[in-house]
Structure formats: structure tokens, C-alpha cells
Amino acid sequence: MTRIEPELIRRWLDGWTVARAVPEAEPVGSAGDGLRSKCDQPGREIEVFALRADEDPESLARLAASVAAAQQITWLTVPTLRPSAVEAVVSAAGLELLHRSEWFMTTDLTEHPQHAPAAPYEREVRTEGAVTVVSLHGPSGEIAARGTIAVIGPDAIADRIETDPAHRRRGLGRAMMSALAAAAVARGARTGLLIASEEGQRLYSSLGWHHEADVLIARRPAVPANR
Template identity: 30%
Template structure:
């Protein structure tokens, strides 16, 4: 039977992702959603919460535009045989959620933290005392006040500042900002590296996500 819970979580994720990235509203499809992103290397994406071989093969057959992405909530090895030449596999992802709660993170010595909100997106920037980039992240507010949720996006830490607690600082600050704005559920798709951090902060993984983009050999020249 279809896993309606995963479909609902994926829908929550994309409803915040489009706010975070300023992309088009999701377009309903029989198999999920299409989103126009409008970047040269990320023209559009097709999101399938429960991908079937038939649906993926049909999308692939109808795709000719480089920079088209597939976000398939399944294991890489399951979906890779369904696509043909020109489709390139990105790193795996994990759909995760958490119950938001008030947070009061402390900024480690030697760093400063700046945060701001604009257009439904709250951003956090961590820098060294002399202004060098150290870490960042953002969270998009989505959903009605009664069922508000927030979607974490683009969390990154500079290599030379890893293992200093900055990822946790960014996440806790984002989570607290979303909680103060009325959200009670956090949603994200994390990388394998990020999954360890998010799990330590109380996030739960629900499904894997395979990520592929179309770049035929002639477009890569």
C-alpha cells in the first residue's frame, strides 16, 4: 500500500523548500510534483515520494533539458537502473523531521553570529572575529499557523571550522527562530555527513532520497 505518511512529509518539505529557494509553486503530477527552479544547472526538478519504475522511465524518456533533476525517495541502487545515459547520481539524502522546542545556544569564543529574516526565510551566519566565513544555514516557514512547520536548508560549515560545534549552533539557532515564529515541526533532507549531526540534535530519519540530474555528454563539454 502507498505510504501516505512519507508523501505528506515530502509535501511538507517541498512547501518550505520552494520558499527557501524562491522557486515556483509545486505543480501537482500523478506521481508527485514538478518545481521550476530556473537556474542554468538546475532548471526544474521532479519530486516522487513513492517512485515506480514506470513513472521514472516515462519522465526520463520525456526529458531533453540539461539541468533537470529527479528527487526520488528510494535507495540509490533501486532507482539507478531506471535511468539511462546522461543521468548522473548526486550524493544520497535522508528525509528527517524533529519536534521543535525552545533553544538557547551559546556562541563559541572566537565567533560571532548574525541572523535575519526576510520573505519567510530566516538565515544564520557565523563568522570569525575578523569576519571570515565559518558556517551558515537557513530555515523557511511554511504551513498554516495551526499546522506550521519549517524547512531547514543549505546548512554548511567551512572545512577549517568543522568539529567546533558550529553546525549545532546554526541548527539550534534556526530551530529556535522557527519555534518563536510558531512552527512546531522541522523538516529537512540531509546528507550522510549531516545526518549524524541532525540525529544528535533529535532529528529522526524517515526515508532515503536518491538525487539525479540530467547532463548528457554533449552538454558537459
């Protein structure tokens, strides 16, 4: 494979916006260059997702230029099999590459390993609409780990998988992903999609998730407050 399919990115984004309860992404740029989502987060008001970075570097250059000129704080997220080429394009546009390496990953949820949380941890599963939230509670009732998955047709998009630092290295990440996968399959999903942080990549790989592309994130350099 020489590029990641734009449709796969769209499918992930459809679920990601639902999981985060943000507006549906809208087309940005010409000829299907990318999609734009309003995040309204401090330091991340808008996020633009490149769809054709590998097949058409000029489309990425157009998106990078628009992000560089944006009035709102805008991130540019680029799934790619050519990270060095992407880095060169966004740097030429004057954007700052965030220092983290993320992965676009997929899996067959029907074959996902199952791991129950060890005592004394207890699992809570809540579903509202298309979104399921799983919480793992510690012995005092505190939330030790938490994660979200949004089911959109046959796809399930996992997001915000977090384990409290005080509860790490106890298998909670595996138990969390197992619970999310089981909940999604029960609702008819088959394919799991996520973007993994550098910290989560080893966990997801050990559970059978496959690396489809690197993900680079860039933004306009922050202006010092004293200027």
C-alpha cells in the same frame, strides 16, 4: 512504515521552494505521480519530486521516462524506503544515479537541543517574510557558517546548512541548527523537515533528527562536450 507519506514530501517541498525563492511546485504526471519545480541552476534547470515511488512503482517509471525525454536538464528526486527498487527503475529508464546518499529527516523543534557558538564566533539572525537566515561570523567578520529555514504554518524547512572548511570541527554546525530551530519555534513552528547530505546526517542525528526515508537523485547522463 512501508512508505513515506506523500503529504510529508509536499510539506517539505512547500518550504523548500520558499527557502530557495523558486516558483511553487506544480503537479507532473498522472494520478499525483509527482511535483515539478523550476530551479534555473546550472546543470539543474528543473527538478521533479516523486510522491508515490514506493506504493506505485509504475508512477516512478512514468516520471523517470519523462525526465529521460526532457529537453531541459532535469533531476529526479525520490524519497523512498526501497532504494534498491528505485535504483532499478531509474536505471531501466536510462537515468544516471548521482553518487550520494541523502536522507529525509524530521524532528520536534520544541525539543531541539540548544548550543551557543563558542567565542570568538558571533551569531547574526535575519528574517524576511517566511525565511530566516542565520550566519555565524568568525573573528575577522568572515562568514564561517550559514543556514536558512523557512516557516510554513507549523512546519520549518531547513536548507543550505554550510560550514566553511576552515572553520569545521568547532561546533558551528550544532550552533547553527540550534539557532535555526529557536528562530522557527519563535515563529510558531513545531515540526522540522530537511533533506540531509551524507556529510550532515551524523550531525542531525546527534541533535535528535529522525531518518524518515532515503533520498535518491537521478538525471539523464551528461553528453560529452565534444559530441
